[in-house]
Amino acid sequence: MPVKVLVVGGGFAGAQVAIDLAKCQHVDVTLVTRTDYFEASFANARSVVDPSIADQALWLYEAMKPHGTFIQGEVTQLSDSTAVLADGTQVAFDYAAIATGSSYAVGKSSTALTLQQRLQELQGLAARVKAARSVLVVGGGPLGVELAGEVLTDLPGVEVTLVHGGQRLLPSLTPKASAAAEAWLRSKGCKLLLGDKLQVPPGSSGGPFSGTTSAGVAVAADVLLMATGITTNSGLLAQTLPDALDPQGRVKVDATLRVVGHPRLFALGDVTDVPEEKLAFLASQQGQLVAASIAALAAAHVAGGQAATDAAGKRLGRWRPSKGIAVMIVTLGRAYAVGRIGCLTLRGWLPTAIKARNLEGFVSKYRRQLMAQP
The missing domain is CATH 3.50.50.60 (FAD/NAD(P)-binding domain)
Known part of the structure; x- marks a missing residue:
């Protein structure tokens, strides 16, 4: 038996x-x-400015390799x-x-149960971001930095503000990698509020927002992107x-x-x-x-x-x-990335070539690994 x-x-x-x-x-x-769909959620930051990647990063479980009895x-x-x-x-x-x-909030849906519903969510968010004059990102970890980087790269006319409770971005990376990410964001015109916090009502991500940080800084944006919690x-x-x-x-x-x-x-x-x-x-x-x-x-x-x-x-x-050594790459749009291998800092062309310019390749890798006919 x-x-x-x-x-x-x-x-x-x-x-x-x-x-x-x-x-x-x-x-x-x-x-x-x-849900009835699989989601390669590492591509979601890119989908905020380029929803076409979601067509490759999401697929039905029925399209996967044999996986036993499936129950939604x-x-x-x-x-x-x-x-x-x-x-x-x-x-x-x-x-x-x-x-x-x-x-x-941004990386995974709490409401979409079908592939079509999730695609509509991502397409709707991308449309709101594209139409926005200002975007507020809350959270300076990998997701928050990637969201800010994608908007600054693909929509250079949009004003981007990032609020982060810590004194440095990307605390899971080396200090040099964090400094490189901060320098890149500032060079693109991103307003950084480090060591500051913002209380955001549940369900606010993806819509307009105005409020005041704990340090008393007034912030407002056409689109709020939550990358905390x-x-x-x-x-x-x-x-x-x-x-x-x-x-x-x-x-x-x-x-x-x-x-x-x-x-x-x-x-x-x-x-x-x-x-x-x-x-x-x-x-x-x-x-x-x-x-x-x-x-x-x-x-x-x-x-x-x-x-x-x-x-x-x-x-x-x-x-x-971590398989014995910590490895992570954080993209800032399509043309820059930072990361770490153990205590070694990665920045510039190497992490950029590996992931920032090859995100579709990462998606394709998992399609081949998991799908019956990728």
Whole structure:
């Protein structure tokens, strides 16, 4: 009898787990996700000025490589062996992979359940940005800097203001990379309000805004782009398995990406407490690791029962945060980028050639990796 595996969430991590496990002879995998589409969300900053990239960065799950049974729905309850969907359907499983990701205003939609709805959202935002005379970006992390860079590059006549609570942009990069990004933004006329904060009512992103920062600076813009307030999508566990969460609401995992205290559950991607930047390529590789681990447990169970499964559980692959060295590239439009490899600062032609001028290539890579016919 096949081992039943439930995958909750179909982003880079969850989709990879489902696709890899669907190849396994002794596994029956079910993928549950709330939308009917996959989204390469790292392209969303570019889509604010060039919505055509969304046509390549979003696709239906039905166009993906075989990934088991697909259910568009929402898991509302989860135990160590059963999930309950919003419509009351119960899904029993032997193992589950929790890959529910995270949410933030521009990068991911909280309302679009279909591909067409999401494309309309992105196209509408791009139209508002193109028609704007001024844009306000709140947040100076990677998303905020990329949004400002895209607008300044493609729409040079638009006045851009960026508000950031920290004293330097891109705190996850090296100080030299942060300084290079700041210098580039200022050279393009971006008004930077560093060490300042702005209270924004929920749901304001994408529309006009006027207000006053905590330092008393009046700001107003035709379009507000929120790049703060990233929320881990762990509410599923908050009620049913609260012991699985840390104080920040992240799922606690061990080195094998098993949920601490729940050996039949794995968690991966943005939802975990793994100390690393939450990046697409890391989530995808975590998906490969978790799929291999569950496949090994399933094969052991079929071959030798519980004793063999317990033995296999002691030999599972282990995840090294950031694969042992932190790597990140942040684009500022199509012609400049900064980044890091460990303590090494990247700026200028190299990161620009890798990502800023080749963002479509990154999208194509994941289309080939995940789609049946890219």
